[in-house]
Amino acid sequence: MRALIWITESSWQACVDQARALVPADADVTLLHVAASDVEYLAGHPGPGRLGRRRPPPPKGPSVREIGEAEAQALLERARTRLGRAAQLSARRGRIEREVLEAAEDCDLLVLARDGEPRREPKSVGHYARFVVDHAGCPVLLVWSEPPPGLDQMHWPPHLRRDT
Amino acid sequence: MNEAIALIALAASLTAAVARWRRAPDWAVAVAAAVVVVIVGALSLHGARTALGRLGPTVGFLAALLVLADGCRRAGVFDALGALMAFGSRRRPRRLMGVVFLAAATTTAVLSLDATIVLLTPIVFATAARLPTSPRPHVYACSHLANSASLLLPVSNLTNLLAFTACGVSFTRFAALMALPWLVAIAIEWVVLSRVFADDLRQAAEPAPAGEDATRPHLPAFALTVVALTLVGFGISSIVGVAPVWFAAAGAVALTLRRPPDSVGALVSAAEPTFLVFVLALGVVVTAAGVNGLSSVVDSVTPHGSSLLALLGVAAVSAVLANLVNNLPATLIIVAVVSASAPAGVLAMLIGVNVGPNLTYVGSLATLLWRRIVHAHDEDVDLGEFLKLGALTVPATLVAATAGLWLALQVF
Numbered sequence: 001m002r003a004l005i006w007i008t009e010s011s012w013q014a015c016v017d018q019a020r021a022l023v024p025a026d027a028d029v030t031l032l033h034v035a036a037s038d039v040e041y042l043a044g045h046p047g048p049g050r051l052g053r054r055r056p057p058p059p060k061g062p063s064v065r066e067i068g069e070a071e072a073q074a075l076l077e078r079a080r081t082r083l084g085r086a087a088q089l090s091a092r093r094g095r096i097e098r099e100v101l102e103a104a105e106d107c108d109l110l111v112l113a114r115d116g117e118p119r120r121e122p123k124s125v126g127h128y129a130r131f132v133v134d135h136a137g138c139p140v141l142l143v144w145s146e147p148p149p150g151l152d153q154m155h156w157p158p159h160l161r162r163d164t
Numbered sequence: 165m166n167e168a169i170a171l172i173a174l175a176a177s178l179t180a181a182v183a184r185w186r187r188a189p190d191w192a193v194a195v196a197a198a199v200v201v202v203i204v205g206a207l208s209l210h211g212a213r214t215a216l217g218r219l220g221p222t223v224g225f226l227a228a229l230l231v232l233a234d235g236c237r238r239a240g241v242f243d244a245l246g247a248l249m250a251f252g253s254r255r256r257p258r259r260l261m262g263v264v265f266l267a268a269a270t271t272t273a274v275l276s277l278d279a280t281i282v283l284l285t286p287i288v289f290a291t292a293a294r295l296p297t298s299p300r301p302h303v304y305a306c307s308h309l310a311n312s313a314s315l316l317l318p319v320s321n322l323t324n325l326l327a328f329t330a331c332g333v334s335f336t337r338f339a340a341l342m343a344l345p346w347l348v349a350i351a352i353e354w355v356v357l358s359r360v361f362a363d364d365l366r367q368a369a370e371p372a373p374a375g376e377d378a379t380r381p382h383l384p385a386f387a388l389t390v391v392a393l394t395l396v397g398f399g400i401s402s403i404v405g406v407a408p409v410w411f412a413a414a415g416a417v418a419l420t421l422r423r424p425p426d427s428v429g430a431l432v433s434a435a436e437p438t439f440l441v442f443v444l445a446l447g448v449v450v451t452a453a454g455v456n457g458l459s460s461v462v463d464s465v466t467p468h469g470s471s472l473l474a475l476l477g478v479a480a481v482s483a484v485l486a487n488l489v490n491n492l493p494a495t496l497i498i499v500a501v502v503s504a505s506a507p508a509g510v511l512a513m514l515i516g517v518n519v520g521p522n523l524t525y526v527g528s529l530a531t532l533l534w535r536r537i538v539h540a541h542d543e544d545v546d547l548g549e550f551l552k553l554g555a556l557t558v559p560a561t562l563v564a565a566t567a568g569l570w571l572a573l574q575v576f
Contacts, residue, residue, distance in 0.1 A: 038549060
């Protein structure tokens with residue numbers, strides 16, 4: 001069984017913890033991080049919005065792309081340590097939803113965390129996770145990034161409410 | 165005939181600036197275009213001289229500001245800002261966004277939008293990535309505030325510098341009139357960005373990894389003092405009767421002497437000489453297009469007067485033109501038309517040309533060319549998010565900031 005665990009900066013601990021508990025011990029695990037290319041692009045290229053300006057002077061330190069790659073690798077390694085088992089690391093960059101779906105194409109299980117409101121409602125799944133869950137071809141394990149509130153705190157739609 | 169030649173010269177200059185051909189750099193194309201419009205008689209030699217004489221001091225001012233910002237970079241101001249942002253965030257994304265807003269709005273206002281885009285944004289990206297938290301909201305905030313927070317001072321944006329003389333107000337009055345529009349613009353950015361990126365900003369604080377102590381970072385005192393004194397100089401310039409450019413030059417000299425760049429070449433390139441030449445040549449070409457009919461076309465669609473409705477109209481026309489041809493030529497074209505209703509009309513135009521570019525990132529004509537360039541370099545970049553944010557912030561900011569300007573004009 002091939003399992004793909006998609007981690008993000010905001011929810012990687014919860015995602016890894018629950019994958020450790022729920023993914024079969026004999027599974028072939030890959031940890032995935034996707035860097036958004038539009039963000040790197042905005043941070044690293046002044047763009048022709050600055051009409052007539054040269055490219056910025058070469059900074060002394062690493063480029064935005066190199067910083068992004070180094071931090072993604074560091075995050076993946078921290079996730080592998082927390083997972084406490086052998087896992088392949090995959091750092092991709094591009095459009096997030098597409099990269100995750102392409103990485104998950106040959107997998108038997110995709111693990112990801114809810115990335116929206118911490119409440120029991122549709123908004124608990126943000127737009128990246130929503131797209132991935134809607135379009136993934138394999139079974140999906142959708143975990144909470146923090147323990148959800150109880151059922152009694154849920155906002156029921158009128159037709160599902162119990163008459164009290 | 166002259167009309168066509170002047171417009172072709174303008175189009176060629178703008179295309180070269182966006183396309184960045186290696187064999188025909190933008191400044192060379194713009195200079196050639198300027199020479200052509202004079203040779204064919206679309207603009208008299210006297211007219212060209214007048215345009216250059218008007219732009220000369222502004223370009224000198226810009227050079228001093230660019231050297232000042234580069235001096236700050238060498239002195240480590242931006243690295244210190246990065247450390248300060250990481251410290252101030254207490255490892256919480258929403259707090260980080262707050263300090264990024266402070267840093268980006270201040271940097272843009274004081275050291276111009278170029279400093280924010282080129283020097284601050286990469287630092288913000290690294291600060292967020294190292295926290296770690298999603299850099300998305302913070303990078304987009306910088307990218308937006310570089311435009312929308314460039315309303316406050318004449319030095320915040322080259323467009324402001326170009327229109328400053330036409331405003332006919334002192335440095336301090338400019339700031340007093342634009343303070344409210346500036347604050348309104350930043351507030352709208354905060355409301356929209358913190359909502360759109362709510363998912364990216366929701367994250368429990370993570371304890372700092374062992375070995376990283378949260379001590380307050382050291383700030384480069386000399387460079388910050390020089391910048392502060394330069395600002396004070398701008399403020400008292402009209403009182404002591406010394407043009408603001410001299411205070412900028414003094415600040416640039418002080419930072420350069422204290423920590424000289426590696427070489428004279430580095431100092432010269434910090435002032436972006438080819439860009440300065442481009443601005444001068446573009447000024448000549450736009451003047452030629454202006455006297456050959458462009459000004460009367462723009463004049464016929466631009467409202468006149470200082471009523472709220474007229475100011476809103478000026479801001480809207482300016483924003484549209486900034487998106488069509490980029491804000492630099494838009495300023496050069498409109499400033500001649502609105503200077504009759506200075507300072508109200510000129511300041512409303514600045515709201516349009518400064519906030520407007522957030523709508524399409526680079527201006528719609530440029531976007532067409534630019535997409536091809538990006539694809540040619542095999543970059544899979546989707547700027548849909550940028551366009552969406554622009555649609556949410558720009559119309560609201562144009563209206564609210566212009567209303568703020570109108571209010572300020574009643575008070576000051």
